[in-house]
Amino acid sequence: MTSSTSSVVSTSSVITLKINGEKHTLPVDHRTTLLDALRERLDLAGTKKGCDQGQCGACTVLLDGRRAVACLQLAVAAENREITTIEGVADGDRLHPVQQAFLDLDGFQCGYCTPGQICSAIGVIEEHAAGWPSAATSDVRPEAGPPPLSAEEIRERMSGNLCRCGAYVSIVEAVARAAQVQADGRRGEDVPAGKGAAA
Numbered sequence: 001m002t003s004s005t006s007s008v009v010s011t012s013s014v015i016t017l018k019i020n021g022e023k024h025t026l027p028v029d030h031r032t033t034l035l036d037a038l039r040e041r042l043d044l045a046g047t048k049k050g051c052d053q054g055q056c057g058a059c060t061v062l063l064d065g066r067r068a069v070a071c072l073q074l075a076v077a078a079e080n081r082e083i084t085t086i087e088g089v090a091d092g093d094r095l096h097p098v099q100q101a102f103l104d105l106d107g108f109q110c111g112y113c114t115p116g117q118i119c120s121a122i123g124v125i126e127e128h129a130a131g132w133p134s135a136a137t138s139d140v141r142p143e144a145g146p147p148p149l150s151a152e153e154i155r156e157r158m159s160g161n162l163c164r165c166g167a168y169v170s171i172v173e174a175v176a177r178a179a180q181v182q183a184d185g186r187r188g189e190d191v192p193a194g195k196g197a198a199a
Contacts, residue, residue, distance in 0.1 A: 015079045019044065020088025028075050035059045035070035038085060046086035046115045050162075057161030060116035060123075061085050067123035069160075086115035089122060097185075098122050098178040107174035109165035117161050121175045124157040125149075125182055149179050 016025045017037065026041055035052075038044040038061075050058030052071050059070040062084040089096040098121045101107065108114040128149050133140040136156035137147045147153060154172045163171065 013076055015076055017042075017075065017078060017083060018081070019083045020085060030074070030076055032075045033071050034061070034068075034073040034075045034078050034083070037075035038070060044085050044087055048112055048115055050113070050116075055162075056113070056116075057120060058113050058116040060119045060161060062119055062123060065123070065126060067120050067160075084119070086119060089118065096122065096178075097181040098125070098174070101174035101178040101181070102171075105170050105174045105177060107167060107170045109163075109167050113161060113163050113165075117158070117163065117171060120158060120161045121171075121178065124154070124175060125179045127157070128153070128179065129183070129186075149176060151176070 011031075012027055012029050014025060014027045016023050018024075019038070019042070024042055026037070028037055028041070032041075035047060035049060038047050039049065047061055047070055048058040049071065050056035054069045054072040057069060060067055061070050062068070062082075063073070063078060064082050065084075090099060095103070096118070098118050102114065102118060107117070128146055131142065131146045133147070134153055134156045136150075136152050139147065151172050154175045155168070158171065158175065
């Protein structure tokens, strides 16, 4: 009778996650989602658990500046990446332009989906500014440049985020306003020092 030696495979690791500019080291089971690591292990409860199947967008965060649903992202796969949650989008006491637009234009009702909506909107605005087309973009040639960020474009780009209260009209308006504020800010940065913005 021969004896076989079976190797034991570890099912957990100690990982370091960089979240909102701070490093957090924690042991995790390899099956732990980023959403559960954020909420259950690090007490960052701003990222909401909705469907837990990647369909509602309530758990949207930014990974290296791009949108990701945290319920489908394994925590171990997020190591060495820049993770931004809703707790990290403001600049100190100064709200992010998307947050401010959501407040000003009532882009929420119960607020449960709002953190994911805001993180997704931040990603949408950056993707549009970079010239990425959407399914609603009629001319996808690179030389055509970014299409106007119309209501149709915003609705298509934000379609992965569901609002059970139905605040979609205000959400679209908030994304459009925040995109304009950020575009104006970018143009202001391009003005040579001492010249001032054109009147």
